Amino acid sequence: MKKKYLVDLHIHSNFSDGKLTIAEIVDLYGARGFHFIAITDHLADSKTLTGYVTQKLKLSLTANSMDQYLTTMRREAQRAWQQYGMILIPGAEVTLNSWSRHLGAHLVLLGIDKYIDPNSSVENILVENSDLFSIAAHPLWTKAFEFKTTYLWQNREKLSLLFDAWECGTAQHFAKEVYLSGFPIVASSDFHGPSRFESWKTAAYIK
Template sequence: MDNLRCDFHIHTTYSDGECSVEEILKLYACERFDVIAITDHALDKASLKLFTQYGWIPRLSEDSFSTYLEYLQEAGKKARMEYNLHLIPGMEVSNNTKEYHILALDIKEWIDPDLPVPAIVAEIHRQGGIAIACHPEEKIGITSQGAYRHLYENREQYRELFDAWEVANRHHLFPSVGLMKVPYLANSDLHRPKDIYSWKTLLKAEKFNTNSIKEAIRTNETISIFLHRS
């Protein structure tokens, strides 16, 4: 078992990130990370329509998901061979209309963002993946409702549903999530290179064993968070 420096919430040019997958690999290798998950946005239909009206069409969709997943799997081979970095494919199931975002790590199939929260998590688990509640206290959103607080406001209903909750996202700490005493992670929610200098997760697992990493997240017994700086 190794102590692994991890970031499980990263966006690329497949959604609203500035960096290509290759640029992400180089960035995290230079900063000496061990494990990353690339989790581009999958949008609900209403949000997708809104973005399209403003001229932005995300590359990640139900039709493109299999290509996206294959690309990340190939990138994972390169990450290991060239950068000694473990890449876990995933996506951020993003329902901006109903104000919840859910990280889906190590999934095999598209997940519909218009599904209700319990159904999304059930589908992630059916595929053998990990479900993480994203930035549950974040107060800034991109829609008129815009708070993304649905998960936190319904925390008693959902607290046992998720494998982990983000207790820190980029520069923000969520003390009330910590007080829930649920399994937790800290992630950058990286959209641009400078976002790497933010809260991260340290956990103990086998570096190139995704099942070992997932189990470490679930049990949450060997996890701590740290503020990464250059």
């Protein structure tokens, strides 16, 4: 008999642009019976103006904040398991924003244990971190007021072997084209605060 597991692999805390602390997120999801969650705060590049500003506004992880982030993750992962039987996965969303929607890309990487250099190409980041679980985040326009990140979808043929999964559901948006692509898919909340809790998630059925 297969068991249903509730999963959300795209969540932001106040280490980047989220409203809640990691501890508050653990309590929110744990109290609602989730089995696996990943906190994936933004990790913006510093080579572009948009990335530089994002870092200066403290809306992104940096090399200086990564140790505290991972230390907090380890502590809260232990508490999440002991208190809720929930697994907390440390992650980051490599954030390569661009004023051109054709160049923007967000990559969710799960299982991180050190700082990841975001100042490289999408392809290089994926190859250099191939030991991590990688998700192409919201690869189509979500209709939200935010930077467009369509580079991944426009280059899906050459990137398909580098990603482990593609996001077909993000917040309230559903990307039918991604869902029907035949690629491995996940749906996630892209949680930034309680208003996004009631949104897309993944249900995994495992024997």
